[in-house]
Amino acid sequence: MKRLLFRARQTSEQFWFIPALMTLAAVMLAALGIELEERHGLPPELTFIYSGGETGSRSLLSAIASSSIGVAGTVFSITIAALSYAAGSMGPRLLDNFTRDRGNQVTLGIFIATFAFSLWTLRSVQGGEDAPFVPHYNVTFALLLALGCIGALVYYLAHVTRNINMTQVINLLRDDLRVALQRATEPRDDQSAGAPPPDTFWEGGEVLRAPAGGYLQQVDTGALARAAAEAGTVVRLLVRTGDYVFPNTTIARGQPTLPPDMLEHLTLGDGRVAGQDLEYSARQLAEVAARALSPGTNDPMTAIDVIDRFGDALCTLKDRRWPSGLYQEGGQLRLMLPTSDFAGLLDTMFRMIRQYGADSPAVTVRLLEVLGQVGTCLEDPGRRQVLRRHADLVLEDALRVTENSGDRADLQARYAACCRQLGGAAP
Known part of the structure; x- marks a missing residue:
């Protein structure tokens, strides 16, 4: 069931979905208007309804139809070209945001629905003396749709201009990362599921091999734990959400057996998606920073903005902890999953920025400042130790390529302040 909902949500986010629904609704509404006028005619008291003849209505409908589809094709083709150029510096996520944006989908839907x-109304217009027919209701509504297209065009131009702004893209990715962190962690006061069994426990159990390759996009943990309980078995998944699964590789073990139809609870796909894949959301922001630090772009301010957003997201983990990956059903362990941890998250966030930004003192100094500020929010000694490790790596890489004595002094000063904020002294 969860896989079906996952696929349905992915389908509903496709660029064509909302325009297709709006087009279908427009055709049904056109047919309803024609049927209504054929049966009941046009009441004389409705003076605001279009009252022209066959020639005028035909010309008006033809003009609306041709102009709406022409403007839509021209504007969206130019926009795609502009977005493709912008995506070269910000990454392919920008195009993905464009296609999934409801505002863009509704705008295209208005043009196509008009x-x-x-066009559907135009086919019902009949001239001659035998049985002339002009769908006055539909012509009037078509005029209103044309006015709506003008408003949608103005909104769309402003909306797209705002969405390709670098700050807007970074903030959007920051919001996605916050949501992913909330999903991937749990409050500290939650009860733990207990200790995991030793590795020897899984010896001799049934093995599940991947039937095909692809990214593990989702695991229906609740249904899988219940299936294991019904089968009287314990399942250990060897790959986590976001990992690429190679064909015929071992992805799960069951002790003593695996529940039937276990693959029904695992969703494989051709690409990584946001949701259960925490590191995917972090990687999108890190990619923006890495592209900004490339020699062809040379935009350290964007990298600094990304570092600030990473610090923002990490500080939301103050009262949250990482789940154990153990799931019980009926008071007994039934499912064991590999999970992300704080160290892995920081590697995803800062590794590429540290590597590509080592020769930019502005970036490394800000990175040390953010690591220290995050340490003041996260009081857990283990997390502070991970932050200290990254501060050590940043300083080592930066000093290796920084020759200016003033910049080296700034780095040493920021590193010392970072160590104090992390609860230790600089070596």
């Missing part, structure tokens, strides 16, 4: 409504 075209479909006008």
Whole structure:
């Protein structure tokens, strides 16, 4: 069931989905308007309804249909070209945001629905003396749709201009990362599921091999734990969400057996998706920073903005902990999953920035400052130790390529302040 909902949500986010629904609704509305006027005619008291003849209505509907589809094609083709250019510096996530944005989908839907409504109405216009028919209701509504297209065009131009702004993209990715962190962690006062069994426990159990390759996009943990309980077995998943699964490799073990139809609870796909994959959301922001630090772009301010957003997201973990990956059903352990941890998250966030930004003192200094400030929020000694490790790596890489004595002094000063904030002294 969870896989079906996952696929349905992915389908609903496709660029064509909302326009297709709006087009279908427009055709049905056009047919309803024609049927209503054929049966009941046009009441004389409705003076605001279009009252022209066959020639005028045909010309008006033709103009609305041609202009709506023409403007839509021209504007969206130019926008895609602009987005493709911008995505070269910010990464392919920008195009993904564009196609999934509801505002963009509704705007395209308005243009296409206006075209479909006008075209469907146009076919019902009849001239001559035998049985002339002009769908006055539909022509009036087509005029209103044309006005709506003008408003949608103005909104769309402003909306797209704002969405390709670098700060807006970074803030959007920051929001995605916050949501992913909330999903991946749990409050500190939650009860632990107990200690995991030793590795020898899994010896001799049934093995599950991947039937095909792809990224593990989702695990239905609740259904899988219940299936293991019904089968009287314990399952250990060897890959975590976001890992690429190679065909015929071992991805799970069961003791003593595996529950039937276990693959029904695992969703494989061609790409990584946000949701259960925490590191995917962090990697998107890190990619923006890495591209900004490339010699062809040379935009350290964008990298500094990304570092600030990483610090923002990490400080939300103050009262949260990482789950154990152990799931019980009926008071007994039934499922064991590999999970992300704080060290892995920081590697995803800061490794590429540290490597590509080592020769930029502005970036490394800000990175040391953020690591120290995050340490004041996260009081756990283990997390502070991980932060200290990254501070040590940043200083080592930066001093190796920084020759200016003033910059080296700034780095040493920021590193010493970072160590004090992390509860230790600089070596």
